[in-house]
Amino acid sequence: MDVTDITSKYAQGVRDFVGVDLSEVNLRGIDLRGINLKGATLRLINLSGANLSGADLSQTQLNVARLSGINLQQAKLNLAVLNVANLVRANLCKADLSGASLIRSEIIRADLSEANLSNANLGGADLREATLRRANLYRCLLNEANLSGAFLTEANLQEASLNSANLSRADLSSADLRNSEIRQANLARANLSGANLTGANLRWSDLSGANLRWANLSDARLSGANLTGADLSYANLNNTSLIHADLTQARFMEAEWVGADLTGATLNGVKLHGVSRFGLKTEGLNCEWID
Numbered sequence: 001m002d003v004t005d006i007t008s009k010y011a012q013g014v015r016d017f018v019g020v021d022l023s024e025v026n027l028r029g030i031d032l033r034g035i036n037l038k039g040a041t042l043r044l045i046n047l048s049g050a051n052l053s054g055a056d057l058s059q060t061q062l063n064v065a066r067l068s069g070i071n072l073q074q075a076k077l078n079l080a081v082l083n084v085a086n087l088v089r090a091n092l093c094k095a096d097l098s099g100a101s102l103i104r105s106e107i108i109r110a111d112l113s114e115a116n117l118s119n120a121n122l123g124g125a126d127l128r129e130a131t132l133r134r135a136n137l138y139r140c141l142l143n144e145a146n147l148s149g150a151f152l153t154e155a156n157l158q159e160a161s162l163n164s165a166n167l168s169r170a171d172l173s174s175a176d177l178r179n180s181e182i183r184q185a186n187l188a189r190a191n192l193s194g195a196n197l198t199g200a201n202l203r204w205s206d207l208s209g210a211n212l213r214w215a216n217l218s219d220a221r222l223s224g225a226n227l228t229g230a231d232l233s234y235a236n237l238n239n240t241s242l243i244h245a246d247l248t249q250a251r252f253m254e255a256e257w258v259g260a261d262l263t264g265a266t267l268n269g270v271k272l273h274g275v276s277r278f279g280l281k282t283e284g285l286n287c288e289w290i291d
Helices: 003-011
Strands: 251-253 271-273
């Protein structure tokens, strides 16, 4: 099927194009709102600037597709394959991308507010400055993804995998990161205020200068993590593992840390006020001075 076929049939009111092959077709800027392309083959297609809001693209093949600036608001993309696709500045608000594969895709500055990305694979994807406010990323794979400067306010990242991801300067305020895997990740200067990190694995991650005020880090694992200059005021650190963590000049104003393990940790220049001195494990603690 070529461009003329699909545009003429769509103009006649046809919306069902299930399983069609439109590989390498140029449909740049086209209006195909509500079209049904379920199971279609759209590899290398050019849909930049097109309007496919409300479309059904579930189980479609969109590898290496050009989709910059596309409108896919409320579209169905569950189980779709978009590996190495270009989705720069795409509108994916409230889209269903559950189980989709977006490995190494470019999703820079795209809007995925309230989108469903549960069980999706975004390994190595570029999501710099993308908006994912209140998005559902439950059990999403984001290993080695670039989320620098991304907006993830109130996002659901329960049991997500963010190992070696770049989350520097990302806004994760009030996000749900319970039992997530965030090992060796870059969270420098990230905003995690009010985030729920209960049971999260943050071993060897960089949280230098991060805002963790009011965050829940109970039972979290931060062994070897870099928390220099981090603000943990009013945070819940009960039973948190901070073995060999670097807490130089971190703030712990009114923090709770009963049962925390500070074995071998560095606390030089930390600010402590209103915190318990009891119920801590402090063997081998490195602390020359405290404010």
